[in-house]
Amino acid sequence: MDRLQKVYCCVLLIFMLWALWFGCTWSSRGALPDSVEDFSNILNVRNLPGGEEDWNSFCFLDQGSWIGFGLPAEDDPSTWGGFSGPFCLYNGRWLSAELLKVAILLGSDTLFADQADSAKLHFYPGWLEQRLSFAEGTLQMRLFYLSSRQVGWLVEWNPEDGRQPVGWHWMGEVFSTVPIGMVRRGVASVEFVAWNNFHLRLYWPQELQRVSVWQKGHRFRLNIPGGPRKSETFRSWVVIEWAPWGKPLGSGLPAWDFSALEQRFQQERTRWQGYLDRIFSHQSVWLDSLKYRRLAVKCLLTLISNWREAYGDIHHDGLFPSYAIPYFNGFWAWDSWKHAVALAYLDPDLAKDQIRAMFDYQNEQGMVADVIYADSRENNWRNTKPPLAAWAVWRVFQVGRDTAFVREVLPFLLRYHAWWYRNRDHDGDGLCEYGSTDSTFEAARWESGMDNAVRFDHARILRNGEGAYSLNQESVDLNAYLFAEKGYLADLLEGVGDRKRAAILRTEAERLGQDIRRKFFDDTDGYFYDLRIPEHRFVRVQGPEGWIPLWTGAATSEQAERVVRIISDPQKFATYVPFPTIARDHPEFSLRYWRGPVWLDQAYFGIRALERYGYVERAHRLTWDLINHAENLLVPGAPIRENYDPIIGRGMRVNHFSWSAAHLLLLLMGK
Numbered sequence: 001m002d003r004l005q006k007v008y009c010c011v012l013l014i015f016m017l018w019a020l021w022f023g024c025t026w027s028s029r030g031a032l033p034d035s036v037e038d039f040s041n042i043l044n045v046r047n048l049p050g051g052e053e054d055w056n057s058f059c060f061l062d063q064g065s066w067i068g069f070g071l072p073a074e075d076d077p078s079t080w081g082g083f084s085g086p087f088c089l090y091n092g093r094w095l096s097a098e099l100l101k102v103a104i105l106l107g108s109d110t111l112f113a114d115q116a117d118s119a120k121l122h123f124y125p126g127w128l129e130q131r132l133s134f135a136e137g138t139l140q141m142r143l144f145y146l147s148s149r150q151v152g153w154l155v156e157w158n159p160e161d162g163r164q165p166v167g168w169h170w171m172g173e174v175f176s177t178v179p180i181g182m183v184r185r186g187v188a189s190v191e192f193v194a195w196n197n198f199h200l201r202l203y204w205p206q207e208l209q210r211v212s213v214w215q216k217g218h219r220f221r222l223n224i225p226g227g228p229r230k231s232e233t234f235r236s237w238v239v240i241e242w243a244p245w246g247k248p249l250g251s252g253l254p255a256w257d258f259s260a261l262e263q264r265f266q267q268e269r270t271r272w273q274g275y276l277d278r279i280f281s282h283q284s285v286w287l288d289s290l291k292y293r294r295l296a297v298k299c300l301l302t303l304i305s306n307w308r309e310a311y312g313d314i315h316h317d318g319l320f321p322s323y324a325i326p327y328f329n330g331f332w333a334w335d336s337w338k339h340a341v342a343l344a345y346l347d348p349d350l351a352k353d354q355i356r357a358m359f360d361y362q363n364e365q366g367m368v369a370d371v372i373y374a375d376s377r378e379n380n381w382r383n384t385k386p387p388l389a390a391w392a393v394w395r396v397f398q399v400g401r402d403t404a405f406v407r408e409v410l411p412f413l414l415r416y417h418a419w420w421y422r423n424r425d426h427d428g429d430g431l432c433e434y435g436s437t438d439s440t441f442e443a444a445r446w447e448s449g450m451d452n453a454v455r456f457d458h459a460r461i462l463r464n465g466e467g468a469y470s471l472n473q474e475s476v477d478l479n480a481y482l483f484a485e486k487g488y489l490a491d492l493l494e495g496v497g498d499r500k501r502a503a504i505l506r507t508e509a510e511r512l513g514q515d516i517r518r519k520f521f522d523d524t525d526g527y528f529y530d531l532r533i534p535e536h537r538f539v540r541v542q543g544p545e546g547w548i549p550l551w552t553g554a555a556t557s558e559q560a561e562r563v564v565r566i567i568s569d570p571q572k573f574a575t576y577v578p579f580p581t582i583a584r585d586h587p588e589f590s591l592r593y594w595r596g597p598v599w600l601d602q603a604y605f606g607i608r609a610l611e612r613y614g615y616v617e618r619a620h621r622l623t624w625d626l627i628n629h630a631e632n633l634l635v636p637g638a639p640i641r642e643n644y645d646p647i648i649g650r651g652m653r654v655n656h657f658s659w660s661a662a663h664l665l666l667l668l669m670g671k
Contacts, residue, residue: 064309081113126272312374366419526562550609
């Protein structure tokens with residue numbers, strides 16, 4: 001065999017091996033679960049709240065609702081037959097452990113749920129389900145959202161012994177601490193006011209007129225006759241409707257029947273299947289594995305459960321950072337831009353509304369509030385947050401090419417961009433600082449998003465003008481974000497045909513990029529640092545701000561190589577869970593908020609920074625470490641946390657954290 005034949009055989013062998021690998025990969029991928037029914041109990045919402053303000057119990061929320069429900073415990077028969085809640089986010093309280101429980105009337109006997117031989121309780125993407133097995137038959141219940149202010153509860157009885165049920169027995173109870181201001185029986189309905197400001201109505205099939213209602217104190221009971229039997233399956237339903245803070249319930253009762261509700265359930269299942277289809281359509285190596293697909297669904301459930309509809313002084317839908325803690329009951333600017341990026345791939349309309357919600361609170365000077373609430377008197381105008389809005393709008397535009405939306409928000413984006421230079425450039429050199437409107441050091445640090453970061457420990461406040469104050473510290477991450485924003489704004493302007501202004505911004509970006517490379521990079525250490533002004537001295541604290549110039553593309557390849565060495569050092573940032581918020585070997589390293597723990601947004605920026613400069617294998621390895629070492633990320637049922645211990649991986653602080661879920665999902669989708 002001559003040399004040419006040997007080369008040919010080697011090439012052929014390589015091709016055959018590649019084809020075999022490719023076929024196996026896609027064969028296994030095709031066999032991977034991709035249906036909503038394949039992802040049961042990815043998050044744990046099995047709990048029975050012990051009181052009105054039980055923040056250790058979690059729930060399922062959908063459609064932007066401010067009211068949530070959960071599953072009872074599978075190992076406690078006394079809790080079967082109902083759904084835990086509702087949990088009311090208008091005031092952060094549980095109305096009931098289980099508002100309603102159902103029993104079946106079989107002749108003169110009543111079959112209670114706790115008499116079931118076994119129970120299977122499931123939280124699927126889009127609905128809660130119980131299946132109770134009795135000797136006499138099987139009871140199946142499904143609860144799902146009809147809208148942001150209604151849930152449907154479908155009940156089906158499949159008999160085994162041929163006995164015909166004669167009706168349903170519904171038992172209701174609220175916590176003794178919840179005052180019921182009114183109970184009124186309507187046509188097969190019960191309506192009451194709790195906390196004197198929360199209206200709730202329960203209603204049943206319209207054709208049923210002979211309903212007996214009993215109420216005493218905090219308990220009520222309804223006996224509903226079964227009506228004529230139309231099939232082997234005996235069915236009933238209830239719709240729960242609510243209205244907040246004294247707003248009226250809908251006039252009249254909708255003409256729901258079981259078939260209409262069943263059709264609506266199928267529509268909701270299709271909506272959730274659409275979310276999964278959009279996630280799994282991305283060609284990412286991470287989605288070729290069941291465990292990572294489960295994590296992607298966990299991210300999805302976390303994001304949708306934190307979705308809140310427009311209410312009060314919040315004029316557009318958006319996401320809470322977490323529904324699981326009382327002080328996260330608003331929309332934060334930094335969080336909102338990050339949420340919108342992930343939502344762009346799930347629900348572009350919701351992503352747009354998340355952006356609009358924050359720009360609803362842009363003042364005349366161009367500043368965007370740090371956080372907004374349903375009661376706008378609580379909004380925080382002491383500071384804003386880092387400028388990632390144009391990044392969010394650009395990602396939304398990439399997905400849908402919606403030029404109308406770009407035209408709508410461009411004026412807000414341009415005013416916000418200009419605001420930074422008018423209010424946060426103390427010495428007028430084109431490099432900005434974080435600051436505040438009220439002259440406080442606290443608010444100025446908050447503006448960075450890294451509230452107590454070590455790099456600000458010795459900074460002080462400088463006055464720029466009326467209501468405008470800066471730290472005496474030009475921050476490299478802020479200026480790198482502004483560098484990126486100029487590029488995104490230029491892209492968006494070109495997308496709507498404004499090439500003249502786009503060219504101006506590109507020139508500004510080129511100049512700012514030169515300043516970032518020349519002024520913020522320390523050749524001695526090989527890292528990007530903040531600068532203390534007026535002396536322009538390096539603030540030698542190594543934190544995530546040092547890799548942001550790589551994420552935005554502002555660094556040279558030589559600078560990036562040196563930064564990557566530091567990122568890759570186990571004594572600095574390549575920890576057990578990588579990307580801590582300060583280098584591990586720094587004397588101030590701890591587990592105090594932004595002084596050590598791993599935040600998933602900064603980890604995401606670090607991973608994408610590595611990829612941008614060609615360190616793909618290293619980025620993949622650190623992504624694997626991040627996902628596999630962060631406590632319980634891959635464990636079904638466990639929540640996604642606000643941050644993680646970089647040394648042992650322990651999940652820390654708040655459960656069900658939106659921006660953690662958003663950035664994990666982006667990593668899994670390869671975005």
